[in-house]
Amino acid sequence: MGILARLAGLRNTLFRKTALDRELDDEIGAAEKILVDRHLAGGMSPQAARRAAAAALGGPGGILRVKEDVREGRIGASLDSLLLDLRYAWRALWTTPGLTAVMIVTLALGIGANAAIFSVVRAMLLEPLPYRDADRLVFVWLNQAGIGYPRGPLSGPDLRNLREGSTTCAEFGAIWATGTVALSGQGDPEQLRSAFVTSNFFQVLGAESALGRTFRSEDSAPGAPPTILLGWDLFERRFGADPSIVGRQILVNDQLTTVVGVMPRTFRLLLPPDSSVPDRLQVWQPFWSDLERGPRGNLFLRVIGRMRPGVTAAQAGADVDAIANRITRELGTTRAFTTVGLQADDVRDIRGPLLALFVGVGILLLIACVNVASLLVARAASRARETALRLALGASRGRLLRQSLVEGLVLTLLGAAAGVLTGYVGLRALLALAPESLSRIGTSRIDLTVFAFTLVISIVWGVLFSLAPATELFRTGANASLQPRSRSIATPVRYRTRATLVVVQIALSVVLLIGAGLLVRAFAEVQRVDIGFRTDRHLTFRVALPESRYGSTEAILAASGELRRRLASLPGVTAAGAISHLPYDDLPNWGLTYALEGTPRPPADGGAAKADTRAITTGLLETLGVQLVEGRFFTDDESPKNPVVIVDEMLARRLWPGRSALGQRFLLGQASPDRRVSVVGIVRHLRLRSLVEDLTPQIFIPYRIWQRSPMAYVVRADRDPAALGADVRAAVAAFDPRLPIYDVRPMETYVESARSIRRFTTLLAAAFAACALALTCIGVYGVLAYAVAVRRHEFGVRRALGADTAQVMRDVLSEGARFAVAGSVAGLAGAAIAARLLQSQLYAVHPRDPMTYGVSLALILCGAALACWIPAHRATAISPMDALRTE
């Protein structure tokens, strides 16, 4: 037959179906009349004639079969019956709108959460960094684990050794984020976040400039004129995005500096979070020419390397280790480097939590699907008689199975559509909640890949859970289920599938609840950490007092003192002070070596014990509410002639165990001549760098002895500190209108930033666990409600035989309790294993924390009890008469 005829047939089958069917009815009707005529002519009674005619056509059911056979013989009949299945599935879903809504919402939740988290995982872990051949970038750390610095910066000579000795890396570049430089000239003066980079830094990184160029080796040559590279935001805001700025000179730190180029709007400097290189730098300057000759103990360089093609990170690591060994052997300074892939190192902190969350949403989806499977099984069971009828009328099991699959797929695709929508909204919420330090998360988006991912998991699950009710199908005999009493006989068997599903569900929820519970506990512990100082009503800002303006150290000290007094006298301000390095800031920390007098001089390679060192003005520790253990705070009378310091308890214990540190002297730093300082005060250890780790001892030096610029001012208010911003700006402007003031923000934001990733992951985990709990309760409810419905007759009979409501209730509840106990036991075992994955996130909480396990169990048992109670209550309402009536 020609293709055209086939197409015409297909068109008729699909679109002229009603007409064709009507004609078929007509034809069979006509045949019937002819036969009746013939029998009447043969002398039959009209009734007998009609019966005989029908028999010749196959009897009443037979005529239906004949019609069905004709239809199945048509071209495209299988496609047509698929459409029929679709229509049937659609109608079946709408006959039980409540059930369908529950299933779609359940799926939307599971699939949506997966789509959102998958898009984040992809953006953060799977996509390469936005640099050329980013997989060839490595980060080199100086490993001084012995003194508490396993991930520290390198020195200039170290960089030279790497450049000269490496065979695996073509180039090494380095960066040092110093703080700020002053931009003056036209417009208001301002402080720009800046960094020094080696002239090859951007080539090594694999990033191009948007305008002009990045640095070249001549920019770092001896006597080279000063140059600067701008970030896009600054270029736009300060220079009106005028491209002619490239090649012109601007005033940086009162020095004429040539702009060589502008980095693109999208450029981000994505270095590991603990490398003290903020990703929102505004300008870059080239290092000085003799960088590589500097003292080996001057550790400040963050070094990246670009591996040659075909080299693995392990090979590069071995190569760099060999260089470290050579330095140790030949130069007598101990060196150990750690070389890690930049991509992996960037996400070091978030990788674990993110994967844990991914597993978490996976479990959530599993629970959601188990729920839907369980609800579908229930519906299949309630349709058992219909199924039996269809089998009896000659429907093939394959046909019924296909219909069950079609129904499952229709349901999942609806769920997936709702899920993508949920995922989109969820991702929006997630991005809004995401901490600033997770800057890469901003690139997460729901696109075709995520959509494909969603579609694949939906289809896989759709097929799997349509098979669950299909097991029901094959258990249904054509005869058995048509008999009215058969349901109570069949019950125990078909009930088992659903009971197993519910136990699995409870177990999975227990795992999620315990995991989230542990994270919540750990977060609560972190919130409770006593950081040693107060931040609640403190406003901070930075301001630089440039020597070029004030002329002498004396003038700067006087200006600083005056500014502090003016701030302290503002209405609403109760105290003010300034510090060189704010806690939890992303700028580099300042570490100095310390040693007792008379001990061997500390080695010059930076391997000696170090303390976190900060310069503070008078009043700073008082403003922060730091507790003085012994001695006194600084006064305005400190002078370089009599250098004094305040140390924390940790340092006091290390240097003078068992003795008072007050009045003791020690050597601070390696600058020659050795600086001998005496201790005038001992304070409690402050958590200045990490909320959860006690890293190093602390030393505070009076600003009057050691001036740093810029300083961060801290004022304590007697009301909401944010409201103080305008007053503070006005006070600084009144003091000197040319002073740039920036980073005005509540102190709490710095502490909050240290907690933000943990808060974020904890919040997500808790949300997933809550969803899991809710879904599981729905699941338990569904199964028990079904069990009660099936045993309605039995309960009625038992009531009739004298069972009281308490007995019936106990019966149903004990059924639910069996699930809950079995699921909880399995869940506890699973959680004990899963909790080990969370270990790194569990600050001050044991992975088998009994309280978390207890509370989680209590939650799931309460949820299950509630879910059981409703059907149990319904069971008690069954009266003996009900049972009789249903017969």
Next chain:
Amino acid sequence: MAKRPTEIMKGTLDLLVLKTLALEPRHGVGIADRIEQTTRGTFQVSPGSLFPVLHRLEQEGFIAGEWSVTPEGRRARYYRMTAAGQRQLTAEKKHWARIALAIGQILAE
């Protein structure tokens, strides 16, 4: 042994229907009557089982159906043979002859 109706071999019903219609157009009941008459009752075809065959043959273009009136004045759907049906009948006849020959040879051994 009493002569009883024989079940029609699978696939041969097409051939019988085509052959019947080669003489003149008939409606479904007429075709059943004719097959029964010609085979003297060896093959009994219920009109019901003819419809799927007729519709398939029509779909394939071997026969064409149209509404007409019986001599008794009843409406009925008459089927007539098309040119394609004629060719198909020739092919099926040859095919059948080969089968009959083969079976005959087996039985003659």
